[in-house]
Amino acid sequence: MPNAKRPFVDFRLVRARITMEQVLAHYSLLDTFKRSGSRLSGPCPIHGGSNPSQFRVDTDKNLWNCFSDCKCGGNVLDFIAKKEDISIHAAALNACEWFGISFEEVASDKSNGQREKPEERPAKDASLTIPKPAAPRPAPKPEDNQPNPPLKFRLEKLQRDHPYLTEERGLSQETIIDFGLGYFTGDKGLMIGRVAIPIHNFKGEVVAYAGRWPGEPSDKATPKYKLPPGFKKGQELFNLDRAIQEPADRPLVIVEGFFDAIQLHQHGYRKVVALMGSTMTAAQEVLLRQNTSSQSLVLVMLDEDDAGREGREDIACRLSKFCFVKTYVFENEGMQPEHLSAEEVAQLFGGVS
Numbered sequence: 001m002p003n004a005k006r007p008f009v010d011f012r013l014v015r016a017r018i019t020m021e022q023v024l025a026h027y028s029l030l031d032t033f034k035r036s037g038s039r040l041s042g043p044c045p046i047h048g049g050s051n052p053s054q055f056r057v058d059t060d061k062n063l064w065n066c067f068s069d070c071k072c073g074g075n076v077l078d079f080i081a082k083k084e085d086i087s088i089h090a091a092a093l094n095a096c097e098w099f100g101i102s103f104e105e106v107a108s109d110k111s112n113g114q115r116e117k118p119e120e121r122p123a124k125d126a127s128l129t130i131p132k133p134a135a136p137r138p139a140p141k142p143e144d145n146q147p148n149p150p151l152k153f154r155l156e157k158l159q160r161d162h163p164y165l166t167e168e169r170g171l172s173q174e175t176i177i178d179f180g181l182g183y184f185t186g187d188k189g190l191m192i193g194r195v196a197i198p199i200h201n202f203k204g205e206v207v208a209y210a211g212r213w214p215g216e217p218s219d220k221a222t223p224k225y226k227l228p229p230g231f232k233k234g235q236e237l238f239n240l241d242r243a244i245q246e247p248a249d250r251p252l253v254i255v256e257g258f259f260d261a262i263q264l265h266q267h268g269y270r271k272v273v274a275l276m277g278s279t280m281t282a283a284q285e286v287l288l289r290q291n292t293s294s295q296s297l298v299l300v301m302l303d304e305d306d307a308g309r310e311g312r313e314d315i316a317c318r319l320s321k322f323c324f325v326k327t328y329v330f331e332n333e334g335m336q337p338e339h340l341s342a343e344e345v346a347q348l349f350g351g352v353s
């Protein structure tokens, strides 16, 4: 039960007042880190590792991540909580003390005491904090969990040798046919003027076609991708039906986009699924859980940009609860898995193929 004498504090207000650098300085840890722009890297102070690249801090966002034993990350309060092995609430109170923040400034009243809840992970410590028990995430509407029904038709009139596929994307005929891609030459429906990409469910049934505009749309009103109305892409993982046919001892690679998966496949690495975005939905997490074991290795390889990095950390954290997870960090900003050459893919996965 919460101790009535302990002040309730608004975590968000506390977090806004302190930086990761201050926290590391408090622990006299700053010297153990190497700085590169807004990134600090060093051995993990939580699990006490020694590898100088296992623990990273983004000093702009005040987030940290341990890619080694902890396989986890978080904000300043998560760090203190993990380091001290205490609740987030206790971490917030400590932080107030250490950094001279008065409780009044960060007090949480009934009206704002729950503001934290949408992004705060549920704390394990029952002595937490919030006046009322943190409300669970809003339950998804029942229909959101309904699987996408298999399509009853197949698109015909698909031009397989359209230059967007062969030249711009550099795909071979074999890959194009393998994935069922093609420029829609029909004159009705959502796919007009677009390259159709069939999306299969885990059983291999086509549940939708994504329509990719060939190239950069010239006006903002034209979306790069179109999906059928009512289709829930968050219920699917692109290419999962085939990735699960690959040997169990190979890592399952998770990428963002269709063409990341298609390119890796073309370069010979076929155990790859695409999120169709930079975040992992709960349904996708369930699919991954169902198709991995505690011995499985998953490699999270998202785009090297802000959204990708954020997604990468969140996904690694969530998947590490039920399988081995590695994250792939590209050297250069803006890199994506589809930019990897065949040689690079072979190098990356040669050892395990």
Ligand SMILES: [Zn+2]
Pocket (backbone or CB within 6 Å): 044, 045, 046, 047, 048, 049, 066, 067, 068, 069, 070, 071
């Ligand atoms: Zn660690």
